[in-house]
Amino acid sequence: MLQSMFARVTERKQLIRDILESSAQKDFYTTFSPSTHWPFKDATSKKCRLLVLDSSFNPPTKAHAKLLQTSLESYPTSYFDGSLLLFSTNNVDKTLTGASVLQRAQMMEMIAMQYPNTAVGFTPHGRFMDKAKYIHSWFAETYTSGQLELYFIVGYDTMVRLLDPKYYNGTSVKEALTPFFESCHLICADRGTEDVDFWVKTYSTFGQHLIQRIQLDAITSQLSSTLAREAIQQRHTDQLNTILDPNIVAFVSENKIY
Structure with missing residues (x-):
């Protein structure tokens, strides 16, 4: 699988670059999409549900x-x-450093496959x-x-930022996000140790049916792109292999990223 993924993203590099530029x-x-009919909607269903993992992938x-x-x-x-x-190329809180947009597209594709x-x-766009x-506009011709x-899958820190009033120019968080929740849900990954009062306030404002909470195991929840970059810079190969998929490790090494 390692060789086939490398061959595929290498073969598609120019095509991906052309798509990004155009x-x-x-x-x-x-x-990248797995089919021209992506996402696959069940003909018997009145809803099409799309799971979105939004991150910097760096x-x-x-x-x-x-x-x-x-x-x-x-x-x-x-x-x-x-x-x-x-991936949001203009994140509201971060500037682009590390891997290029093209390199992120290639690495993301290896995960997607x-x-x-x-x-x-x-x-x-940076705002949810x-x-x-x-x-929704992109799918307008396909779905009514x-x-x-x-x-949207989000981390706890992102969840806190999303509900921070400073991003809404004086408009209440509930008023600002009500249109979003008409067609969107959130899945928040936390460690179960976060502020209980935060969740009480959040659920009283929006309702628990709109926000699902999940938890990763203790080891995986500590893994991050920052740790990966540090391991690469410090040449801690063993640590890097616990953080990244072998395909990503090989891609980063081949392209001398970070």
């Missing part, structure tokens, strides 16, 4: 993959019609409301209003 002004686009870690897997397993089999790995019905997408808006539901 789509730079678009609000949302994909560089680089993608085993924790990213576990977030996707755990989220899928937290719902009934075939609950989701497809999954999306999403390991999960059925999973695509790789990009947006220049904008991401949701333009993903209200038919497509997005389930």
